[in-house]
Structure formats: structure tokens, C-alpha cells
Amino acid sequence: MSAAAIHAAGVRKVYPGARALTALDGISLDIRPGEFVSILGPSGCGKSTFLRCVAGLETITEGDLRVDDRPVTGPPDHVGMVFQRDALLEWRTIERNILLPIEFAGKAVQGYRSALAQLLALTGLSEFGDRYPRELSGGMRQRAAICRALIDQPSLLLMDEPFGALDALTRDQMNVELQRIWLETRHTVMFVTHGIAEAVFLADRVVVFSPRPGRIADIIEVDLPRPRRLAVRETAQFGAYTGRIRDLFHEMGLINEEPSAVNEEMAA
Numbered sequence: 001m002s003a004a005a006i007h008a009a010g011v012r013k014v015y016p017g018a019r020a021l022t023a024l025d026g027i028s029l030d031i032r033p034g035e036f037v038s039i040l041g042p043s044g045c046g047k048s049t050f051l052r053c054v055a056g057l058e059t060i061t062e063g064d065l066r067v068d069d070r071p072v073t074g075p076p077d078h079v080g081m082v083f084q085r086d087a088l089l090e091w092r093t094i095e096r097n098i099l100l101p102i103e104f105a106g107k108a109v110q111g112y113r114s115a116l117a118q119l120l121a122l123t124g125l126s127e128f129g130d131r132y133p134r135e136l137s138g139g140m141r142q143r144a145a146i147c148r149a150l151i152d153q154p155s156l157l158l159m160d161e162p163f164g165a166l167d168a169l170t171r172d173q174m175n176v177e178l179q180r181i182w183l184e185t186r187h188t189v190m191f192v193t194h195g196i197a198e199a200v201f202l203a204d205r206v207v208v209f210s211p212r213p214g215r216i217a218d219i220i221e222v223d224l225p226r227p228r229r230l231a232v233r234e235t236a237q238f239g240a241y242t243g244r245i246r247d248l249f250h251e252m253g254l255i256n257e258e259p260s261a262v263n264e265e266m267a268a
């Protein structure tokens with residue numbers, strides 16, 4: 001029996017077809033209940049694929065993948081998801097957007113009124129429940145999307161570049177807010193990102209993927225006290241974590257700061 005919230009052992013994912021594509025190869029990873037894990041890697045390395053496999057939206061080709069010790073055979077219960085695009089329905093108020101998963105599940109929304117009020121308060125949206133998405137800023141919309149993911153009390157929150165479309169300042173603010181929400185709710189979170197600083201700031205562990213086919217290049221434990229303030233990013237300890245990840249990307253050939261090396265390569 002595994003106590004892991006997510007258990008992956010030798011997970012391989014091949015997208016079939018005439019030009020079959022191996023997106024993931026040999027992913028083995030256990031995520032503990034209540035842990036915040038960032039998945040970091042270059043574009044196209046299979047981060048979203050892994051998240052979609054955990055969410056039961058893709059089937060794996062090989063290996064063992066479990067959520068709460070049950071093999072993933074379809075979208076598991078008690079999983080909330082947040083994507084880069086908030087996917088709010090423009091014709092529904094914020095409250096009715098947040099309650100959508102309850103309606104989909106055929107449950108009575110009345111039973112969720114107090115959960116709704118708590119989530120709106122937690123995310124600073126109490127005044128905006130009766131507004132429409134177009135009346136909210138990008139950051140507020142993403143907070144509403146987080147409320148929608150949390151309304152049915154998931155044990156696991158899967159986030160795929162949730163702040164990727166936001167400007168840098170709003171993204172910083174959302175990082176702080178997400179940490180606060182997580183410290184209050186202690187869901188297990190798997191957070192996919194391209195951003196090295198964002199990954200380190202938020203996570204208990206950063207799982208670094210290699211370029212496609214996605215393999216785990218390294219797992220970095222982030223031992224920084226919480227709650228973390230944005231200023232932590234200026235500290236030597238934080239710099240040591242981000243530096244280590246940058247070195248990894250260097251080794252993988254993903255960062256090249258030597259113009260002469262580029263020239264040599266181009267000349268070869």
C-alpha cells in the first residue's frame with residue numbers, strides 16, 4: 001500500500017499515429033499528501049501530458065499511475081484543475097461559474113453556499129460573486145478559476161501554467177496568494193510551470209523534466225521557511241536553488257550564453 005497522493009512508477013506515454021511520439025519515458029515520482037510540487041521543464045517536454053495523465057484525461061502507455069492509491073482509469077473524484085486560460089463562462093456570474101462543477105455532478109448547489117462564501121473570502125472576491133467574468137481583471141479571473149477548482153473540496157489540485165498569461169506583477173501577486181490559499185487549505189498541489197523562480201518560490205519540491213521525451217532530470221527539495229515573501233527571491237539561498245536549476249538547463253543544452261559556442265555550432 002502506498003501512502004502517496006500521486007504515485008507514478010515507470011510511466012511512459014506515447015501518442016500513437018503514423019508519427020508516434022514519445023512524450024514521457026520512465027517517470028517515477030511519489031507526491032505526498034499535502035505536498036506542493038512544481039513540475040518544471042522546457043516547452044514540449046511533456047509537463048502537461050503528465051498532468052493530463054494524472055487527471056485521467058490521457059491514458060498512459062506503460063507503467064503504474066495512482067491517485068490516492070487507486071489506478072487512474074478516468075478523471076478521478078476529488079481532483080480540481082486550473083489551466084492557463086481560466087475557461088470561465090462569460091454568460092454566467094462568478095458565483096455560478098464557481099458552482100459549475102457542483103451542477104455538473106448533479107448535486108444541490110444550496111449545500112455549497114457556505115463553501116462558496118468561504119472561497120470568495122479566501123480569494124478576496126466576496127464583492128464580485130454577482131459580477132460577470134468580463135468585469136474582472138486577469139488575476140481576479142484566475143482566482144475565480146481557483147475557487148471553481150476548490151469548490152467540491154478536492155484532495156488534489158492540478159495546475160497547468162495557471163499564471164502564464166498574466167503580467168509579471170500580477171503573476172507575483174498570484175504566487176503569494178496561491179501560497180496563502182495552500183497554507184490554509186493544505187491540498188496536494190501539482191503545479192506545472194516554465195518559470196524557474198515561480199517553481200522554487202511555491203514548491204516543497206521542484207521536479208525538473210528533461211527535453212522530450214520527458215524524463216525526470218532532478219528533484220530539488222526547497223527548504224525555505226513559509227510563508228515565503230517575494231523578497232526571499234533576493235536571498236542567496238533562493239539564488240542557490242535557481243542557480244542549480246539553471247546549471248541543469250545548461251547541461252541539457254537549453255541555455256547557451258556563449259555566442260562563440262553558438263557560432264562554432266553553426267559553422268560546423
Ligand SMILES: Nc1ncnc2c1ncn2[C@@H]1O[C@H](COP(=O)(O)OP(=O)(O)OP(=O)(O)O)[C@@H](O)[C@H]1O
Binds near residue numbers: 048049
Ligand atoms: N494530443 C496529442 N497528440 C499528439 N502529440 C501530442 C499531443 N499532446 C501533446 N503532444 C506532444 O507531446 C509533447 C509534449 O507535449 P506537452 O504539451 O505535454 O508539453 P509541455 O511540456 O507541457 O509543453 P509547454 O510547456 O509548451 O506547454 C509535444 O511534443 C507535443 O507536441
